[in-house]
Amino acid sequence: MEYHNVLTTCPYCGTGCALHLQVLDHQLVGVLPAKNHPISQGGLCIKGWNAHAFVNHKDRLQTPLVRKGGKLVTATWDEALALIAEKLSALKAESGPDSIGVFASAKCTNEENYLIQKFARAVIGTNNVDHCARL
Amino acid sequence: MSERLTALRETIRQILPQVDGVIGLKTGPAGIVAPYLFKPGHPEMLDSLALWPKEPVPDTLKIIQKAYPNARLAIVCRGCEERGVVEMFKHAQVSLENLTLIGLQCVQEEALFCRCAKPYTVHARVTVGSPIAGVPDPLTEAFAAKSQAEKLAFWKEQFQHCIKCYGCRNICPQCFCNVCALEDEKWVETGRLPLPNPSLYHIIRAMHMTAKCVACRECEETCPAGIPLAIHFRLVARDVKEMFHYETGAVIEQKPPQLLTLEEGDYERSGLP
Numbered sequence: 001m002e003y004h005n006v007l008t009t010c011p012y013c014g015t016g017c018a019l020h021l022q023v024l025d026h027q028l029v030g031v032l033p034a035k036n037h038p039i040s041q042g043g044l045c046i047k048g049w050n051a052h053a054f055v056n057h058k059d060r061l062q063t064p065l066v067r068k069g070g071k072l073v074t075a076t077w078d079e080a081l082a083l084i085a086e087k088l089s090a091l092k093a094e095s096g097p098d099s100i101g102v103f104a105s106a107k108c109t110n111e112e113n114y115l116i117q118k119f120a121r122a123v124i125g126t127n128n129v130d131h132c133a134r135l
Numbered sequence: 136m137s138e139r140l141t142a143l144r145e146t147i148r149q150i151l152p153q154v155d156g157v158i159g160l161k162t163g164p165a166g167i168v169a170p171y172l173f174k175p176g177h178p179e180m181l182d183s184l185a186l187w188p189k190e191p192v193p194d195t196l197k198i199i200q201k202a203y204p205n206a207r208l209a210i211v212c213r214g215c216e217e218r219g220v221v222e223m224f225k226h227a228q229v230s231l232e233n234l235t236l237i238g239l240q241c242v243q244e245e246a247l248f249c250r251c252a253k254p255y256t257v258h259a260r261v262t263v264g265s266p267i268a269g270v271p272d273p274l275t276e277a278f279a280a281k282s283q284a285e286k287l288a289f290w291k292e293q294f295q296h297c298i299k300c301y302g303c304r305n306i307c308p309q310c311f312c313n314v315c316a317l318e319d320e321k322w323v324e325t326g327r328l329p330l331p332n333p334s335l336y337h338i339i340r341a342m343h344m345t346a347k348c349v350a351c352r353e354c355e356e357t358c359p360a361g362i363p364l365a366i367h368f369r370l371v372a373r374d375v376k377e378m379f380h381y382e383t384g385a386v387i388e389q390k391p392p393q394l395l396t397l398e399e400g401d402y403e404r405s406g407l408p
Contacts, residue, residue: 001155001203003195005169020169022198029198033306033357034167035188042188043359046300 001025007034012047014106015039019048028052092124101128139242143211143263144181146237150209150261151175154235158195159211160185170195187245191353193219193308197229209235215249215351217256218384219308222349225391228311240264249352250274250365258387275366290334290367296360297333303354303364304340309347316343341367346375346391349383 005020017040020032031052035042054060064080065072075083091099102120104113117129147157152175161171162185170190173180196210212220217236223229238259246254247270255266281289304310304317316322317336348368355364375381379392 001172001199001206002174003156003158003170003172003199004161005163005171007164007167007169018167020167022195024198024202032169032190033302034169035190035356037165037167040359042357044300044302044357045298045359049300049302049305 005032010040010044010048010051011107012045012051017044017048019044019051021052028055088124097125098128100124100126101130102126104129104131106132139239139264140184140186143186143237143239144184146261146263147173147181147184147209147211148178150235150237151178154207154209155203156199156206157209157211157237158192158199160187160190160192172199186239188356189213189216189245189351191219191306191308191351192216193223193229196220196234197223197308197311200229204230205233207233209237211237211239212256212259213239213241213245214253214255214257215251215349215384217258218253218349219351221258221384221387222309222347222391223311224387225394226311226347231387235261238262240266243267243270246270251352252350257385272365272369274363275369278366279370290337293362294333294337296362297337298360299333299336300359302357302359306353306357307344308351308353309344309349310340337362337364337367341371344368345371346379346381346383346393348372 003022003024005022007018007020010017010019018034018037019040020034021028022030022032029052031044031049033042033044033048034040040048064075064077066075066080066083067073088100100120102116102124104116108116113131120126120129143159147159151157151173154175156175157173159171159173160168161173161180162168162183168185168188168190170192171180172195173184192210192212193216196208199206199208210216210220217238220229220231220234220236224231236256236259238256238261240256240262241249241251241254242264245251246267250270250272252269252272254269256262278286278289301317304315317339322336322339348371350365350369350372352365354368355362358364372383375392381389381392383391
């Protein structure tokens with residue numbers, strides 16, 4: 001019998017609301033807002049209140065999928081990443097770096113977003129960087 | 136406040152060996168407080184014991200008891216949380232068997248923050264701190280003094296800010312229906328904005344909380360739009376007291392009015408079929 005709360009940041013947008021994941025015996029059982037957190041001050045929107053719902057959802061992908069002969073097939077990360085690298089390199093050689101664009105996300109941390117723009121500019125060689133929150 | 140914290144820590148330390156766990160508050164990373172189950176054999180965890188901000192701990196009790204119905208537990212509860220546990224017991228959501236209530240008396244500052252009429256426990260045999268008298272609720276009093284038209288205008292204005300996060304419903308330990316009327320297709324039309332009619336949403340919830348709300352003000356605290364929700368819950372509670380002589384959390388043996396069975400002759404026909 002073990003119950004505790006894990007403080008984390010809501011993954012749904014760039015605001016950065018804090019929330020507690022309620023954990024009972026290593027199982028995620030719910031969300032609680034974080035009252036004395038400077039950003040969200042105990043409040044959450046409907047997405048934050050349901051931020052635990054996708055974690056153990058049956059539809060959640062557990063491994064990468066690669067399309068083979070028109071069908072999505074389970075793949076390892078090594079296989080998926082090798083395929084992405086191969087295709088990106090081919091596209092770049094064929095049509096130039098500006099034929100490729102990178103979409104970052106407000107759900108990512110600053111550090112992750114820094115890395116992806118660095119990857120776009122320094123590795124691919126394009127300024128085509130955008131993200132989902134620029135509606 | 137620190138004196139009360141020391142006293143509470145000592146009280147839990149004494150109770151811990153006799154139970155399977157004590158529900159209280161713990162300070163986590165960056166000083167953020169959350170409910171926690173203190174376990175015997177780990178008294179060092181009590182170094183992080185916290186008093187404030189208060190949390191909806193009756194719900195924590197429900198979560199743990201649901202998985203461990205026979206566990207011997209203790210719970211640190213303030214007046215409102217004790218009332219919450221009692222009401223949830225009456226609605227078969229928690230068990231008082233094998234449960235020790237550790238009553239934590241609120242200080243003036245906390246009572247003023249919550250505009251609380253009863254910042255003290257009445258059932259807990261083990262208590263920490265000295266009980267203080269209730270404080271007035273100026274917001275509710277000012278609202279009650281308004282005219283009908285002013286009241287309507289007040290809520291219309293307030294409910295305009297509602298972002299329909301359902302936080303007031305989610306955080307409420309007394310909101311425990313398996314199927315929630317507020318999630319009905321009628322109020323939440325999929326794929327369309329705006330979501331439910333905010334006025335109807337709040338009025339439906341107020342009606343559903345009749346004789347259940349224990350005035351803990353968690354809904355008001357979690358509202359990202361700052362709607363003073365406690366006002367209508369407290370006025371509904373006032374009506375329930377006048378009409379049914381019922382106060383939530385006060386008498387463990389007294390059944391809430393919505394659970395009463397009416398016998399022939401106990402009531403007069405209202406004229407409705």
